Amino acid sequence: MEGSPDVPRYRTLANELAAAISNGAYGAATKLPSEAALAKQYGVSRGTVRQAMAQLRARGTITSRRGTRRLILDTAPSQGFLDLISFTRWAHSVGEAPGARTITVERRAATPAELEQLRLSADAEVYFVVRLRTLGRQPVMLERTTYPIEIGETIAGLNDDARSHVDPLVSAGVVFTDTDHVIDAVAANSTDARILGCETGSGLLRERRRSTDPIGVPILASEDRFLPGVVTFSVHNSAGLTPLARRRA
Amino acid sequence: MEGSPDVPRYRTLANELAAAISNGAYGAATKLPSEAALAKQYGVSRGTVRQAMAQLRARGTITSRRGTRRLILDTAPSQGFLDLISFTRWAHSVGEAPGARTITVERRAATPAELEQLRLSADAEVYFVVRLRTLGRQPVMLERTTYPIEIGETIAGLNDDARSHVDPLVSAGVVFTDTDHVIDAVAANSTDARILGCETGSGLLRERRRSTDPIGVPILASEDRFLPGVVTFSVHNSAGLTPLARRRA
DNA sequence: AAGTGGTCTAGACCACGTG
DNA sequence: ACGTGGTCTAGACCACTTA
Numbered sequence: 001m002e003g004s005p006d007v008p009r010y011r012t013l014a015n016e017l018a019a020a021i022s023n024g025a026y027g028a029a030t031k032l033p034s035e036a037a038l039a040k041q042y043g044v045s046r047g048t049v050r051q052a053m054a055q056l057r058a059r060g061t062i063t064s065r066r067g068t069r070r071l072i073l074d075t076a077p078s079q080g081f082l083d084l085i086s087f088t089r090w091a092h093s094v095g096e097a098p099g100a101r102t103i104t105v106e107r108r109a110a111t112p113a114e115l116e117q118l119r120l121s122a123d124a125e126v127y128f129v130v131r132l133r134t135l136g137r138q139p140v141m142l143e144r145t146t147y148p149i150e151i152g153e154t155i156a157g158l159n160d161d162a163r164s165h166v167d168p169l170v171s172a173g174v175v176f177t178d179t180d181h182v183i184d185a186v187a188a189n190s191t192d193a194r195i196l197g198c199e200t201g202s203g204l205l206r207e208r209r210r211s212t213d214p215i216g217v218p219i220l221a222s223e224d225r226f227l228p229g230v231v232t233f234s235v236h237n238s239a240g241l242t243p244l245a246r247r248r249a
Numbered sequence: 250m251e252g253s254p255d256v257p258r259y260r261t262l263a264n265e266l267a268a269a270i271s272n273g274a275y276g277a278a279t280k281l282p283s284e285a286a287l288a289k290q291y292g293v294s295r296g297t298v299r300q301a302m303a304q305l306r307a308r309g310t311i312t313s314r315r316g317t318r319r320l321i322l323d324t325a326p327s328q329g330f331l332d333l334i335s336f337t338r339w340a341h342s343v344g345e346a347p348g349a350r351t352i353t354v355e356r357r358a359a360t361p362a363e364l365e366q367l368r369l370s371a372d373a374e375v376y377f378v379v380r381l382r383t384l385g386r387q388p389v390m391l392e393r394t395t396y397p398i399e400i401g402e403t404i405a406g407l408n409d410d411a412r413s414h415v416d417p418l419v420s421a422g423v424v425f426t427d428t429d430h431v432i433d434a435v436a437a438n439s440t441d442a443r444i445l446g447c448e449t450g451s452g453l454l455r456e457r458r459r460s461t462d463p464i465g466v467p468i469l470a471s472e473d474r475f476l477p478g479v480v481t482f483s484v485h486n487s488a489g490l491t492p493l494a495r496r497r498a
Numbered sequence: 499a500a501g502t503g504g505t506c507t508a509g510a511c512c513a514c515g516t517g
Numbered sequence: 518a519c520g521t522g523g524t525c526t527a528g529a530c531c532a533c534t535t536a
Contacts, residue, residue: 008523009524009525010525034501034502035502036501036502044525044526046527046528047524047525047527048524048525048526050503050504058491058492059491060427060429063426063461063464064503064504065464065502065533066502066504066531066532066534067502067533067535068464068502068503068534068535069502070503071465073465080491081486081487084486084491084493084495090495096497177312177488178309178312178485178486180309180483180484181484181485181486181493182481182482183432183481183483183484184454184477184478184481184482185434185452185453185477186452186477187451187452187477201451202450202451202452203434203451203452205432205434214312214314215314216312216320226434228433228452228498229433229498230498231433231495231497232431232433233431233432233433233494233495234429234430234432234493234495234496235429235432235482235484235493235494236427236428236429236430236492237330237428239330239426239427241307242308242329242333243307243485243490244333244482244483244484245333245482246332246339246480246482247482248480248481249477249478249479249480257504257505259505259506283520283521283522284521285520294508295507295509296505296506296507299522300506302522313522313523314514314522315512315513315514315515315521316514316516316521317514317515317522318520318521319521
C-alpha cells in the first residue's frame with residue numbers, strides 16, 4: 001500500500017505527528033518525544049525529523065528551545081493556502097454559505113499602477129472584475145480583481161455568479177505559489193457604500209493581495225473591502241521568521 | 250576579527266547574500282549562483298547554504314523551483330522581529346519620530362479574558378497600561394497593554410513618557426520569541442474618539458497581539474487602535490508555509 | 499553528567515527544467 | 518544529457534537545560 005505519489009516523507013511525517021497530537025496520542029503530555037526517539041520510531045533520519053518539526057513550528061503547533069523537549073502548544077487549527085486566496089473556499093471552511101454577485105467585468109488598458117503590480121509591459125490590457133461577496137445572503141465584501149489577459153480569459157468565460165474564480169484557474173493548471181497581503185483600514189467611498197449598504201465614510205477593512213506563480217509571474221491582484229466585524233486576519237510570527245511587516249501607509 | 254559572538258553561520262551568510270543582492274553585486278542578474286557554487290565560494294557545506302536560502306525565502310527575497318537557479322525578487326525590505334512588537338523601534342525604522350503619552354497605569358485583578366490570554370491562574374493580578382502613541386506629535390494610535398505582574402513591574406517603574414516599553418524588557422532579559430497578531434477594523438468608541446481626536450463611530454484599524462517567550466509563556470497582550478492611513482500590515486505567505494489565516498470575526 | 503535541540507558536514511539519489 | 522534545487526542519510530560537535 002502506501003504508494004506515496006510524490007509527497008516528501010517529512011511532510012507526511014509532519015501530518016502524522018500533527019494528527020497524533022490532536023488525537024491525543026501523547027495524552028495530556030505537553031512535550032514531544034526527542035528527535036532521536038522519533039527518528040528511530042518512524043525509521044527516518046534525524047534530519048528528516050527536523051524538517052517535519054520545522055513544518056509544525058511554522059504552523060504554530062509547537063515551540064522549541066535548546067536543551068528541552070519540544071512543547072506542544074494549544075491546538076491551533078491552521079488553514080490551507082488556498083483559503084487565503086479564495087473567499088469561497090474560506091467561507092466553506094468556516095461553515096458559511098458564500099455567494100457572489102458580479103457587478104462589472106471589463107477588458108481595458110491597464111493603469112500604470114496595474115502595469116507595475118502585474119509586471120506587464122506598457123500598453124498591455126487587463127480584465128477587471130468587481131464582485132459583491134456575500135455570506136448567507138448578507139453583503140460582506142466588495143472585491144475588485146485585476147487579471148492579466150491570459151488569466152482573465154478563463155475568468156471571463158465563467159457564468160456570472162460562478163462562485164469561485166480560483167478553482168477554475170487551478171483546474172486550468174495555474175499554480176499559486178506565493179501571495180503578498182497588505183491590510184489596512186479605509187473609509188468607504190460612495191460606490192462602496194451603495195453596493196455594500198453602509199454609510200459613505202464609514203470604516204472598512206481593506207485587504208490588497210497579489211498572487212504569483214512559481215516563477216514569480218503575477219496571476220492576479222485584488223483589492224477587497226470588508227464590512228467591519230466580518231473577518232479578522234491573524235498572523236503568527238517567530239523570531240528569525242518574520243513574514244509580517246508593519247509599514248507606513 | 251570577526252569574533253562572531255554566537256550567531257550561526259547560516260544567518261550571517263543569509264545577511265551577506267541579502268547585502269550582496271541589494272548592493273547590486275549580482276548586477277542586473279535575476280538569478281543567484283547555484284548552491285554548489287555558493288558553498289564553495291563561502292567555504293561552507295551545501296546544507297548551510299540551504300539554511301541561509303530558507304531565511305531569504307522566508308523574507309520574500311527570493312523564490313525557488315526545482316531545476317532552475319533561484320530567482321531574486323524585487324528588493325523587498327523586510328523588517329526585524331522587534332519592529333513588530335515595538336512601536337518605537339518601528340517608527341525609527343521608517344524614519345519617523347515616535348512619542349508616547351501615558352493615559353493610565355493600573356494594577357488590578359485580571360478579567361476572565363485576560364486570565365486566558367496571559368494564561369494566568371485564577372484571581373491573578375495584572376498591570377494595564379493605556380498609552381497614546383504619536384508620530385511627530387500627531388496622535389496615531391491608542392495602545393492598551395496588559396502585562397503579568399512580574400513583567401509589569403519593570404514597566405511600571407519607567408518614566409511616564411519613556412518611549413519604548415519593549416527595550417527595557419529586552420534589557421532585563423525577557424526574550425520575545427513568538428507573536429500572534431489579529432487584525433481587523435472596529436468603530437471608535439467615545440474614549441477612542443476623545444483621545445485620538447476622531448469621531449465616535451469612525452473606522453479604526455485594530456491590531457490585537459500576544460507575545461510569548463521561548464517556553465510559550467505570555468509576556469504581554471495588547472490591543473492597538475490605529476487611525477486610518479497611518480499603517481498597513483503586509484504579510485508574505487508561500488504554499489506550504491502559511492502563517493496567515495483569515496477568520497470569522 | 500546526561501540528554502536535548504541547534505548547527506554543520508559530506509555525500510547520495512531523485513525530479514524537474516533547459517538546452 | 519546536464520545542471521539545478523529537493524530530499525534524505527549518518528555522523529559530528531556544541532550550547533543549553535535539567536537533575
